[in-house]
Amino acid sequence: MFKIELKKVSRKRTVKKGNDSIEMEVLKGVNLSVQPEEICTILGPSGSGKSTLLRLINRLEEVSSGSICLDGVDINELEILSLRKRVSLVFQVPVMFDGKVEDNLRFGLKISDENSEQEMKKCLNLVGLDSNFLKRDSQELSIGERQRVSLARTLMHKPEVLLLDEPTSALDPTATQQIEKLIKDLNQELKLTIIFVTHNISQAQRLGHKCVILIDGEKVEEGESQVVLQNPDNPLSQKFIRGELVKEEK
């Protein structure tokens, strides 16, 4: 059974252009299946619907048609708040809530202080931060530290699936390398299924077991990362991988 399965998922959105409202199809009948404990990278140029796809799995938005299943169950049949804890989304720009790191880690949890202290240290450790960070003001952290705390905050909810929306796009090369290693470690140690959105081809090659290429809301390629990225079948994927599609962005 697939951990996550998208069946003909479409998402329409109304956008304003001047005085007119236009309906745009951000995702067009996307089929996608992700195995348990797999790292699946979603690759594509800006505006191709990658982030929308993650928002639909987390149900921050609703599908316009089609369905999404978690462990074979339609996510619309699951209680939404528990679904979001099972399928957690880490945003491109990490948002810290006011207060200390410990306030951020405890956010939305109902656990005793004693247990939470141990859990928080464990999660910080998993993302490569020591327990001294608990008392740090979250607003004073560097962007790389924020991204790690954001990951640790997500891990506090013990998710089964991690949805990562370009988590390294604002980071320098060293921090990017560290986060990539961290993601691989989390996948192996915690047996997490990971869907990783990126527009960086070499990153997809380094990280993903499987790779999906989205262009203009359509899935144009799917398969093993090494195969898809080295010998893409679809002419649009070939153009994207050669870096020619970026110039055609709207």
Next chain:
Amino acid sequence: MMGIKEVLLALVLVGVAFGISFLKKLDLEKELLIGTLRSFIQLIAVGYALELVFDLNNLWLILLVILIMVLVGGQTAGSRTKGSLKGFTISSFSIGVGTFFTLGGLLLLGVINADPKYIIPLAGMTIGNSTTASALALERMHSEMKNKKDQIEQALSLGVPSSQAVEHSFRATARAAMIPTLNLMKIVGLVQLPGAMTGMILAGASPLQAVKLQIIVVYMLICAVSIAAVITARLSQSTYFTRYHQLIIS
């Protein structure tokens, strides 16, 4: 006792404003003329209406007058929002609850008599201040939702209910809506001699008598405004979410 002669003599002051506008080419002469006529007609009409209400001294008529005032306040506050029907409903309800609770409390405690001469002017002051608070709350909540979209969605994605995701915005909104009344409490008597007190002194009451009434008015206002601000903030926050805890703001 003031007569129509004194009122007409006061028109000289409008003449001064008219002259300033003409000499300095402010192009406000027409607006000044309309404003002068409108305020004259409105106030005279209200004067006659109040005379009638005071003479009849009928509870249902008093309630009807207050209800109309509440609805006008709700329309004024609600018209500042995009979904003005929702804004109108929320503001009218908030202002109404604050007004009826406060006046009911004063009546039950025996602070004021069940006399339209007390109830209607006090209701006017309560509704006026609550309208400002409700309008401020609607505007602040909208900007909170717009400016803190990322933070709110980050919280939602962690599986917390929308009420918890916007708790910070709710508090900021309620506080902002109460600031004018809190400021009034700080400067009352020192910088500003409020209308009720000034009116009583001009009507010949002793300053001490006037001050006692003003103290009651200030306490009454803070109670009504707190209620209107909190209810408006709470009700308006819920209009920004679907029942699946999804933020809907363009």
